[in-house]
Amino acid sequence: MGDLLDRDTARTYASWFRALADPTRVQxxxxxxxxxxxxxxxxxxxxxxxxxxxxxxxxxxxTEVRFVLVEPVGTARHYRVNDACVGCFPSAADVVMGRPAPEPNGVC
Amino acid sequence: MGDLLDRDTARTYASWFRALADPTRVQxxxxxxxxxxxxxxxxxxxxxxxxxxxxxxxxxxxTEVRFVLVEPVGTARHYRVNDACVGCFPSAADVVMGRPAPEPNGVC
DNA sequence: ATCGTCAATCGGCGATCGACGATGATGAGG
DNA sequence: CCTCATCATCGTCGATCGCCGATTGACGAT
Structure with missing residues (x-):
């Protein structure tokens, strides 16, 4: 077992990419x-x-990765894309460079 | 059934993101x-x-999305990251803008 | 030709996923 | 208070996933 990217960092990256790993969610x-x-x-x-x-x-x-934000409006709930996350969403280059993954819970 | 992103485009995007949707693959x-x-x-x-x-x-x-390339060397097979794909790998912005997804089969 | 090495593939197992219908919770309006 | 509307959650089902051991295939060396 050689030196690898931290498992936690890898998991965080994976959770980001998994959010868009389904065609329906992409749509x-x-x-x-x-x-x-x-x-x-x-x-x-x-x-x-x-x-x-x-x-x-x-x-x-x-919404769990804060890529989409929700706001209750009466009996409804309004969803919108988190524009801040559009920029911070991890790229392949981030993975390749081994950069720390953006924390979904924190400010993007 | 409103106007949506093409299902095929969405599927292609999803297959890209799915490649990095597992912590082991990220590592x-x-x-x-x-x-x-x-x-x-x-x-x-x-x-x-x-x-x-x-x-x-x-x-x-x-390798199926050409994000990693393989080359047979004797009895072994050598794997490396496709540097061209590091740049073309779809970003969240690509999805949000509804841009056509990069074709894994074609030139990246 | 045979043996050992390296890696792809197969079959199986438990876990997770994406989809559904049904139920539950919350708020608006009469 | 009651009802309707909107959405989340629950339980279930089949399909897929990630992992494994075992087998198969391809190549180099003896």
Missing amino acids: IVEYLARHARPMSVGEVVAAVGLAQSTVSQHLKIL | IVEYLARHARPMSVGEVVAAVGLAQSTVSQHLKIL
């Missing part, structure tokens, strides 16, 4: 980004044509 | 990158401390 993110205004779950459901519970799960995964 | 890529010279499977096995078959599987996934 959801692009959809949220194109319509600049925050969108409700129902709108996303209508867009992707999957069950509401499925969309809710995907949005949960995206 | 392997960083390991290959740091030791600039092409490395054999056995060296990677010794580094990560997993079974040879497991490492072989990970390397297969990484």
Whole structure:
């Protein structure tokens, strides 16, 4: 076992990339980004044509890494892309250079 | 069913991100990158401390998107990071802007 | 030709994923 | 208070994942 990147750092990187490792989530993110205004779950459901519970799960995964932000509005919840994260989202170059992964919990 | 990013484009993006969506693969890529010279499977096995078959599987996934290149050398096979792909690897900004995903099969 | 080495592939196992329907929680409006 | 609307959560199912040991295949050396 030679010298490797810290397992924790690798895990953090993996969790970032995993957020976009599903085609439906890619579509959801692009959809949220194109319509600049925050969108409700129902709108996303209508867009992707999957069950509401499925969309809710995907949005949960995206918000867990703070790549998507949520704000309660009445009985609805509005989701939008975290513009700060668009820039800080790890790149392949970050991995190759062994840079510390951006912490999803902290400020991006 | 509103206007969405093409499913194929989304799938291609997802396959890119999936390559780095596992901590072991992140470690392997960083390991290959740091030791600039092409490395054999056995060296990677010794580094990560997993079974040879497991490492072989990970390397297969990484080479399928051409993010890692392989070259047969005698009975061994040498793996290295595809430097061209380090720059072309899709970013979160690419997804947000709905840009066409780089084709893993073509020239990066 | 045979043996040893290196790595890909196969089959299996437990864990996780993506999808669904059903249920539960919360807030707005009558 | 009750109802409706919106969304999260739960339980389940089949598919895939990550890992392993064992086998197979390809090559170099004896």
